[in-house]
Amino acid sequence: MSGPELAGLLLPLGVAALRQATPLVLAGLGGICSERVGIVNIALEGMMLAGAFTGLVAGRLAGPLVGVLAAVTVGMLVGLTHLWATRKLRLNHIVSGVAINLLALHSTTFLLRRLFNQADPPVEARIESMLPTSLFTGVALALVLVFHLVLYYTPLGLRIRAVGESEASTRMAGVDTARVKMLGLAASGVLAGLAGAYLSLAQVGRFSDDMVSGRGFIALAAVVCGRWTPLGMAAASLAFGALDALQFHLQGSVALPGELLRSIPYIATVVAAMALRPRPPADLGRQEE
Amino acid sequence: MILRRLAPVVQPLLSVLGAFVVAGIVVWACGGSPFEALSALLQGSCGSSTGLLRTLSKATPLLLSGLAVAVALRAGLFNIGAEGQLILGALAAAWAGHAFTGLPAWIHIPICLAAGVLVGGLWAAIPGALRAWRGSHEVIVTIMLNYLAIQFAHFLVNGVMKDPGSMAPATAMVEPSARLWAAADGSNFSAGFGLALLAAVGVAVLLRRTALGFEIRAVGLGADAARVAGVNVGRTMVSAMALSGALAGLAGAIEVLGVHRRYLDAFSPGYGFDSIAVALLGGGSPVGVTLSSLLFGGLSAGATYMEAWTHVPRQIAGIVQGVVIFSAGARYLKGRRR
Numbered sequence: 001m002s003g004p005e006l007a008g009l010l011l012p013l014g015v016a017a018l019r020q021a022t023p024l025v026l027a028g029l030g031g032i033c034s035e036r037v038g039i040v041n042i043a044l045e046g047m048m049l050a051g052a053f054t055g056l057v058a059g060r061l062a063g064p065l066v067g068v069l070a071a072v073t074v075g076m077l078v079g080l081t082h083l084w085a086t087r088k089l090r091l092n093h094i095v096s097g098v099a100i101n102l103l104a105l106h107s108t109t110f111l112l113r114r115l116f117n118q119a120d121p122p123v124e125a126r127i128e129s130m131l132p133t134s135l136f137t138g139v140a141l142a143l144v145l146v147f148h149l150v151l152y153y154t155p156l157g158l159r160i161r162a163v164g165e166s167e168a169s170t171r172m173a174g175v176d177t178a179r180v181k182m183l184g185l186a187a188s189g190v191l192a193g194l195a196g197a198y199l200s201l202a203q204v205g206r207f208s209d210d211m212v213s214g215r216g217f218i219a220l221a222a223v224v225c226g227r228w229t230p231l232g233m234a235a236a237s238l239a240f241g242a243l244d245a246l247q248f249h250l251q252g253s254v255a256l257p258g259e260l261l262r263s264i265p266y267i268a269t270v271v272a273a274m275a276l277r278p279r280p281p282a283d284l285g286r287q288e289e
Numbered sequence: 290m291i292l293r294r295l296a297p298v299v300q301p302l303l304s305v306l307g308a309f310v311v312a313g314i315v316v317w318a319c320g321g322s323p324f325e326a327l328s329a330l331l332q333g334s335c336g337s338s339t340g341l342l343r344t345l346s347k348a349t350p351l352l353l354s355g356l357a358v359a360v361a362l363r364a365g366l367f368n369i370g371a372e373g374q375l376i377l378g379a380l381a382a383a384w385a386g387h388a389f390t391g392l393p394a395w396i397h398i399p400i401c402l403a404a405g406v407l408v409g410g411l412w413a414a415i416p417g418a419l420r421a422w423r424g425s426h427e428v429i430v431t432i433m434l435n436y437l438a439i440q441f442a443h444f445l446v447n448g449v450m451k452d453p454g455s456m457a458p459a460t461a462m463v464e465p466s467a468r469l470w471a472a473a474d475g476s477n478f479s480a481g482f483g484l485a486l487l488a489a490v491g492v493a494v495l496l497r498r499t500a501l502g503f504e505i506r507a508v509g510l511g512a513d514a515a516r517v518a519g520v521n522v523g524r525t526m527v528s529a530m531a532l533s534g535a536l537a538g539l540a541g542a543i544e545v546l547g548v549h550r551r552y553l554d555a556f557s558p559g560y561g562f563d564s565i566a567v568a569l570l571g572g573g574s575p576v577g578v579t580l581s582s583l584l585f586g587g588l589s590a591g592a593t594y595m596e597a598w599t600h601v602p603r604q605i606a607g608i609v610q611g612v613v614i615f616s617a618g619a620r621y622l623k624g625r626r627r
Contacts, residue, residue, distance in 0.1 A: 042369075042428065042432070085615060085619070089615070089618075090619065091615070091618045091619050094367050094369070094428055095565075095569060095614060095618040096615070096618070098369070098562075098565050098566075098614060099611050099612075099614035099615045099618070100611075102562070102566070102607060102610055102611040102614065103607075103608060103611030103612070103615075106604045106606075106607025106608045106610070106611060107315075107604075107608055107611075109602070109607075110315070110319075110602045110604040110605055110607075110608060111319075113602040113604070114320075114602060214436060217432050217433075217436070220429070220432075221429065224429055257444055257448070259440040259441070259443055259444035260440075260444070262440055263436070263440045263441070266433040266436045266437045266440075267433075267437065269429065269433045270415075270425075270433050270437075273419065273423070273425035273426070273429055273430055274419055274423050274425055280426075
C-alpha cells in the first residue's frame with residue numbers, strides 16, 4: 001500500500017477516533033475531579049444523560065450555545081447532589097451513584113414523552129442547528145493539559161490530591177477540605193454535563209432514550225486504566241475511541257464480529273484492574289462518620 | 290432509643306411514602322392528575338386477580354436478583370453485575386431447555402435451572418476472585434462484566450444459537466418438558482414465583498444457620514476483624530459472589546422457563562439494576578427483600594396499566610425507585626450501625 005493510500009485510510013479513521021474519544025475524555029476528566037477528592041463517581045453516566053437532555057431542550061428554545069450552558073449547569077447540580085448525598089445523608093458512594101443514574105435515566109425518558117410527544121418508542125427529539133464536534137474535541141484536549149498542569153504544578157492541585165489521599169490529615173494542615181470537595185464535584189458535573197451536551201448537540205443532533213448507553217462507565221474505566229491521571233486517562237480514552245471507530249469501519253467487511261471489538265474496552269478494563277493493580281487515591285470511597 | 294429501634298422498619302416505609310409524594314408532584318407538574326394516576330396504578334397492580342398475578346410475576350425476577358444483591362451486600366460487596374449474571378443464566382437455561390430432548394419434566398427442569406445457577410455463579414465468581422486476590426474493585430469489574438455479558442449473549446443469539454426458523458434474535462423454544470407451569474390468563478404468572486419464595490427461605494436459613502452464612506456476615510461487618518477471628522476472607526468473598534450470581538442466574542432461568550420459553554435478545558428490562566433498589570429497600574434481609582420485591586413488582590405491573598389509562602408515562606415508576614434508593618440508603622441518625 002502506498003503512502004497516500006495509507007493516509008487516505010488512516011485519516012478518516014483518526015478523525016472518527018477523536019470524535020468517539022471526545023465525550024470519554026470530557027467525562028473522564030470529570031471522573032478524575034471527583035475521585036481525586038475521594039468521591040467514587042459511577043454517576044458520570046447519569047450526569048451525562050442529564051446534560052445531553054437539558055442541552056437539547058434548552059438548545060431548541062434558545063440556541064445551541066445556551067444549550068451547552070444549561071447542560072453544564074444541570075451537570076453541576078447533579079454533581080453537587082452526589083456530594084450532598086454522600087456527605088450529608090451519608091449515603092454509600094455507590095448507592096448514591098446508582099440512584100442518580102436511575103433517576104437521570106427515568107426522568108429523561110419520562111420528560112421526553114411528556115414534552116415532545118405521547119407515542120412510545122421510537123421517541124426522540126431533534127435539533128436543527130448543531131455545534132461543530134471539533135470545537136469540543138479541541139476544548140477536551142486542551143483541558144487534559146490544563147488539568148495535568150493544575151493537578152501537579154499548583155497549590156490547588158496539591159490540595160486536591162491531598163484530600164483524596166487523606167482528608168483528615170489535610171484538614172489538620174489547615175485546608176478547607178469541604179470547599180475542595182465541593183469544587184471537585186462541581187467541576188465533575190460540569191465536565192460530564194459538557195460531555196452529554198457534546199453527544200446531543202454536536203455529535204448526533206438529537207436526544208433518544210438512554211443515548212449515553214454506557215459511555216459514562218467507559219469513561220470511568222478510562223480513569224481506572226489511566227491510573228487517575230489526566231494524561232493516562234486521555235490515552236486510554238483515545239484507545240477506546242480508536243477501537244470504537246475501527247469497529248464501525250470494519251462493520252460487515254471483516255469476519256471479526258463487531259461484538260468482540262465492542263467488548264475490548266470492557267476486557268481491557270478488567271485486565272487492567274487485575275494486572276496493573278491500579279492504586280486509587282487512598283481515601284476514595286471513605287464514608288463520613 | 291425508641292427511634293433507633295424502630296428505624297429499620299420506619300425508614301423504608303417513610304422512604305416509599307416520600308417517593309410516592311415526589312412522583313405525585315412530578316405528575317402534577319407535568320399536567321397530570323396524581324390521584325387518577327395512583328388509582329390506575331393500584332387498579333393495575335392489585336385491582337383484579339389478573340393484576341395481582343401480574344404483580345407476582347413481575348416480583349419473581351426482582352425477588353431472586355434482589356436476594357442476589359442482598360447476599361453480596363451482607364458480605365460487604367456491591368454486586369452491580371446481577372443483570373449480566375441474569376442474562377447468562379437465562380441463556381444457559383434456554384440452551385439446556387432445547388438441547389436435551391426426551392427427558393421427563395422432573396429431570397429436565399432441574400437440569401435447566403442448574404445450568405442457569407451454575408453459569409450465573411461462575412460469572413459472578415470472577416469479580417469475587419479478582420477482589421479477593423488482586424484487590425480489584427468489584428463495582429468496576431461487575432459493571433464491565435455486565436456489558437461483556439450483553440455483547441456475548443447478543444453475539445450468540447444472532448449467530449450460532451439463533452433459531453433459524455425465527456426472524457427475531459432468539460434461541461429455539463425450550464422443550465415442553467422444560468417449561469414451568471404458568472397461568473393462562475396472560476399475567477405471565479408461573480410456578481417460578483414459588484421457587485423464588487423457596488430461594489428466599491433458603492437464603493434466610495443459609496445466612497442465619499450455616500457456617501458460610503456466619504462467615505459472610507462476619508466479613509461484611511469487618512473484613513479485618515473476621516480475618517483475625519480465623520475466617521478465610523478471600524474464600525468467603527468468592528463464595529458470597531458465586532452465591533449471589535447463582536441467584537441472579539436462577540432469576541434468568543426462571544424467566545426463560547416460565548415466561549418467554551426461549552432466550553430472546555434484550556429480554557430483561559433491567560431486572561438486575563432494579564434489584565439494587567429492591568435489596569437496599571429490603572435492608573439486605575430475605576424478608577425485607579421479599580416485601581420490597583412485591584412493592585416494586587406491583588409498581589411495574591401497575592405502571593403499564595396506568596400508562597394505558599391515564600397517559601402518564603410508565604417511567605414514573607423508575608423515578609419512584611430512584612427516590613427510594615436515595616432515602617432508604619441514607620443514614621439520618623448519627624452513629625447508627627448498619
